[in-house]
Amino acid sequence: MKALVFHGPKDIRYEDFPDPGLSSPHHAIIEVSHCSICGSDLHLYHGDTVGPMDFSLPQPQFCVGHETIGKVVEVGKSVKNLQVGDRLLVAGGAGCGLCKFCKAGDLRRCTSDRPAMVYGFSPHMNGGQADYLEVFAADNAAMKIPDTVSDEQALLMTDAAATGHFGLVGSRFEPGDSVAVIGQGPVGLMAAEVAVAMGASRVFTIDPIKARRDLSRGFGATPLHPDEARNVILQETGGVGVDRVVEAVGRPETITQTIRLVRPGGGVGIVGVVLDGDWGGVPFLRRAQGKSVSVMAGIANVLDSWPTLMGLFESGRIKGDGMFTHSFDLKDGADAYSLFDERADGVVKIMIKP
Ligand code: NAD
Ligand code: ZN
The missing domain is CATH 3.90.180.10 (Medium-chain alcohol dehydrogenases, catalytic domain)
Structure with missing residues (x-):
């Protein structure tokens, strides 16, 4: 063959x-x-x-x-x-x-x-x-x-769709929750589309590439550039952050960003894979603990x-x-x-x- x-x-x-x-x-x-x-x-x-x-x-x-x-x-x-x-x-x-x-x-x-x-x-x-x-x-x-x-x-x-869904479930998503998805490659796009379909109150999608984040507008998400994401999300959530964040990039900085976007007591699902570079695990977990955030990082079944x-x-x-x-x-x-x-x-x- x-x-x-x-x-x-x-x-x-x-x-x-x-x-x-x-x-x-x-x-x-x-x-x-x-x-x-x-x-x-x-x-x-x-x-x-x-x-x-x-x-x-x-x-x-x-x-x-x-x-x-x-x-x-x-x-x-x-x-x-x-x-x-x-x-x-x-x-x-x-x-x-x-x-x-x-x-x-x-x-x-x-x-x-x-x-x-x-x-x-x-x-x-x-x-x-x-x-x-x-x-x-x-x-x-x-x-x-x-x-x-x-x-x-x-x-x-x-x-891709299974991983996006897995990240959303791992963030402990429930219908009515507000969600931010960092990264709008196929995995992040599917996480966001599934979140909308499963009854999220609001879905913010974040990616530096315009064409990618704009795709998510088609199914009802609010696309944001990474530089504006935190300000807009805090503004739109009464200063507390979203209920759930899915990370679908795979970089230490976007993994850290999940804790900055999620509300206290919320949940994050990390599916992006960091192969090169340092996860910076302890500072990340300190922030997660400070906000009582539940963290799931995993590979989808x-x-x-x-x-x-x-x-x-x-x-x-x-x-x-x-x-x-x-x-x-x-x-x-x-x-x-x-x-x-x-x-x-x-x-x-x-x-x-x-
Ligand atoms: P992709 O590379 O197409 O998408 C990543 C997106 O992140 C890109 O659109 C990129 O522009 C965006 N991005 C880069 N920097 C950003 C930033 N600072 N803020 C927001 N967005 C940013 O990849 P994909 O196929 O969608 O996969 C996403 C990740 O999920 C990869 O790391 C991949 O290895 C991983 N993955 C994990 C599993 C799993 O089971 N955990 C399965 C499949 C893929
Ligand atoms: Zn076996």
């Missing part, structure tokens, strides 16, 4: 790669129809890696990408819920599918000794920016896509969000409109990465089609 293969920082190549086979009876193979590039893929693109993904060791090449949908072409003997031909959406992170935590649906707690159970970040799990993908634990970590959900919406559910998101997408209460600004053929994948990496104003999310 053809695939986008990681050779090193800023070196992703379209080339031949062995077709995936079934390495477990719990897995399935899909023919990829669409995949997309995530902000997290750029961390890898820059050579920044997380935890067990250690590229300082000599390793074989691997296919990149963890946001993938496609058509089932083969299922392992133990897969019960899927059939050849099903249109499938794949959770960006998967687990072994066999341990008790995977069976219970919390893939993050997988006890398998295989490191980095995320597609496309290491040779342990090839990614889906390719013609075919081996889907791990297919009964548990993938889902049939209803006809009423578009390809774009299904792609958003593989990671994508599956948890699917029932809610599927309902919101199917009923049209969230749409994810305007998110995919560009589409590339797989063969031009290296250009797609370099365009996405430029952070140009008109680029929000890029779809890639094998």
